[in-house]
Amino acid sequence: MALGVSLLAGTTALVAPSLASAEMVFNRGNGAEPGSLDPQISEGVPSAHILRDVFEGLTAENTDGSIIPGQAESWTISDDGTQFTFKIRDDAVWSNGNPVTAHDFVFAWQRAVDPKTGSEYSFLLYPLKNAQAIAGGEEKDLTQLGVKAADDKTLEVQLEGPAPYFLGMITHSVAYPVHKATVEAHGEAWTRPENMVSNGAFKVTEWTPQSRIVAVKSDTYWNKDTVKLDKVVYHPTESPTSELKRYRAGELDWTYEVPNDQIKWIKENLADEFSVSNYLGVYYYGFNMTKPPFNDPKLRKAFSMAIDREILTSKIVTAGEVPAYAFVVPGVTGYDPVYADFKAGDQNARNAAALKLYEEAGYSKDSPIEIELRYNTNDNHKKIAIAIASMWKKTFGAKVNLVNEEWKVYLETRKQKQVTQAFRAGWIGDYNDPNTFLELWLSDSGLNDTGFDNPEFDSLLKQAGLEQDATxxxxxxxxxxxxxxEANAVAPIYHYVTKRMVKPYVKGWQSNVMDHIRSQYISIEN
Incomplete structure (x- = not known):
């Protein structure tokens, strides 16, 4: 149930919904078309928003992002922090009526680290005993993974070392259970609405590509009595400008983002519906280190230094984003910021130093480099790419060809590392700990699209994973x-804020640093 909006002379006005409509429907803008709704295979924020509604892990999150019991009603942790025992709810039930058991989690987690599955997020489960060895093909026996079903409702987890972020980490979709019989019966087609069996507050009933995904309230969810919505409709919209138009026309109750060039108008005309909050993420450009020209460290550093982050955050993205000179977001729990060595000084000095490095790499303004800068289709990404290409041209005389690709194609292109040179990317923390930003760059990480490979870096992360002393x-x-x-595999550009439009009748939600807004808490109120 959504209020309509009439447009008159550039203003919006709420129009009362039909009293005959009994359903409470939430129309949610959701960014790009999801590549997959398979918890162990999916990538990207658009998929994650849907999966948090449709599935539930052992732990879940409250409206403020704090960790609460999910499919597990309770758990115990050993004194050394390496053993977890979860008690799964007796009333945890799949959408087909089958009970959710500890065996479902064992199957899903083994599936996630099995190289045959091809999960790009298997590294998130590396804290589990033998997970990294299995994912890397060193250990062939999946039963050696540190997860066992003591009985149908008791799950025992063994970690390689203490992981203070573990309970938050397993709210990620890669750790969701999946229904073994359904996966085995339907193969890759198991996530089609007519086949999917899920265990969350909602269940998918329709998926019309590039149009909408519909999920209805599940009558088997253990906490269904607290769920007020009857239906959630997720609308894929790659253009923030088009999304804002749909919002103003009353087609959407909530947007995925807003167009950067409309923020001033929004603040002047729709300030009460504009929501901005801190976000645990970093927007960056990656460099393909495996091929020329960006296998040259001097060139990578030069191109990073020549990005005027202050101009970008004050003129292009203007919702309060912070210039980034670190990859781990400053303010992450239990961490002190580490910054690139060129953070100090003004942009003119950086540009001068960058030009010197550029020339040392064998280029000059008379003999400029020509590169491709790749981004996924989105008006905001395009505007940023145009601005940065202009900065590189001004500083170096570089010829920058912009290439945009649809989301799923773009992800695959990055992964292959064959034609990418410089590319747009972003990383949103999966839990509030520095490890969620750094583990992305392990040499065997499925999402390491730069080709960064440093044995000392890998070793330090492994040591940190075993270290019990917090300091x-x-x-x-x-x-x-x-x-x-120091490797400049990426150029951090800015630290995110979330910025979206929300109708005043959308209730029950609150912003949190993870931007994990679960539809099960939302209601539509007149």
């Missing part, structure tokens, strides 16, 4: 980030 662990992670920043 020593922090120091190891800071050393690792320093190594990564």
């Amino acid at each position: 020593k662990r922090k120091e190891l992670l800071m050393q690792a980030e320093a190594i990564f920043l």
